Amino acid sequence: MPSTRLGKIRSLQVRAPASSANLGPGFDIFGLGLEEPFDVVTVTLLKDQRIVLKLDPETKYKVPEIWNENSAGLVADALLRNFGGGFGCEIRVRKGIPPGYGLGSSAADAAAVAFALDHLLDLHLPMNTLIAFAAKGEVASAGVPHFDNVAAALLGYFSAIRQGTDGLDLVSLTQIPQDLTLCLGRPLVQVPPKKTGTARNILPKQVPLSDAIWNIASASLIMAGFAIGNIKLIGQGMQDKIVEPARSNMVPGYDRVRRAALDAGAVGVAISGAGPTMLALIDRGKSDPRKVSKAIREGFRKAGIPCEITITKPGKGVCVIDDVV
């Protein structure tokens, strides 16, 4: 056996949640960990230094099984190089998160592997370190490391993160207003390859000061809303003058869907991550999520696009389902 500070567990099965980044103005910063959908990822230590990636036969969606084209494989490689002590690992993925739709599919698996290897190798890494390693996986899908989805996948609920001047600056808020309900509208369109990279390149390099100030206020309102449990403030904050105007053309029916969801009682609507899924926030105490869902479906339908609706809420981060000694 390779030498390492090893726990007794050799295999860990974890549940890794989808996440919705940005919430409009919080581009590259805010993330919501979702209760649904999620992936199930099983990581097993190998006695040699191979990294093996397999799709579970029951997987709902496919992703590359070549380890270094997959976020999970890249994270495993980075962690094992630093802390593996000669071990490799097999990663088995059962995807419940559709990849490429702005739901943090790659971040979920990256977070799952970081979490699982931390346990299996008995590393007890600080959360910021786990997030930094998990973010290395995002290079596979986005071209650059970014932290918003992996932080949300690891911590669940609401998080805000950035690369600060002295490490990562991180806020994790886990007390979510009970009535806060989410509706995801996923248009069933073919997603172009390298979509996330395209969605980044489409952004303006310079923005008007007044729009920056608007978004600063918007993001502050969202943060305040989550921190003090005020859904109305969150909705007031979900107004973005920078990223969504540039990206709205990438989502078929964007304006129609957004307007319809707000008219049906959503407090706020945003593109989920780089899209094309649309996210609506609903105060269940005041509006019916099914009504908002119907409006979103109808909005996409009028744009000629069928869509899949998921009603969910913010939920916990990566967690253990099963372990094998």
Place this chain on the structure above:
Amino acid sequence: MPSTRLGKIRSLQVRAPASSANLGPGFDIFGLGLEEPFDVVTVTLLKDQRIVLKLDPETKYKVPEIWNENSAGLVADALLRNFGGGFGCEIRVRKGIPPGYGLGSSAADAAAVAFALDHLLDLHLPMNTLIAFAAKGEVASAGVPHFDNVAAALLGYFSAIRQGTDGLDLVSLTQIPQDLTLCLGRPLVQVPPKKTGTARNILPKQVPLSDAIWNIASASLIMAGFAIGNIKLIGQGMQDKIVEPARSNMVPGYDRVRRAALDAGAVGVAISGAGPTMLALIDRGKSDPRKVSKAIREGFRKAGIPCEITITKPGKGVCVIDDVV
């Protein structure tokens, strides 16, 4: 007597606090109401429609006694036109807040008059309406209405505000971490006339997207810090890549003072409002405010400028000192 829904009180003396806007990234949005310094403003209803503005003999600082060149007079005019029912008022101001140094001097008096007339005329206006009226006074000093200082003066403690799509969006947080201490360093320089207007005109019209994202994250960290009572987060957030870099030349010794205060243990340093006062935030449980004060004084001294230090903390908004039936 003019007819109006009048209470029995004819004269009200209120305490109106200084405020510190922006905190770095929260330009035009964030404000802190301060315990010290403050103005004392006495508003007395007059039976005719005159507005009379007088400086109290004990005033520490002078401001224009011409009512329509003074924020307090402009606010009185706006309120009396809408709700005065034929009354006028006399406003007597005893200034403890030095005008022109970025400490919300004009906002304090504007807030005081809005608050006092609301009471004297028995109007019970909603807070957002009071803020909107008080902001009309800011035109006298800044050339445009802005809300950050008047909201902080009316509500005290920490506030965030903007003109939203449907009225004012407002967050008021009054539970401040007990150890949060503020140090104001006011350089004793001659302040140019129309300073606030100049400080606005100096700002870039376009900013890099990356700087906007940085400031969005910074402001979110500040909001989170106040909302969950985490002084360290507030400090992490007090890093501004947009407004302060453009304005730092307006504050003599800016870099030196900022660096010295941080080295002495301040968690964050910012220009207070449009300056030239510098604001340092200190976690009293971890650092000595006197040490930070000394560092700020020394920083200004090395730039050849004497300064006045005030150690204070966030405090309550405008409040009644005395009333006369």
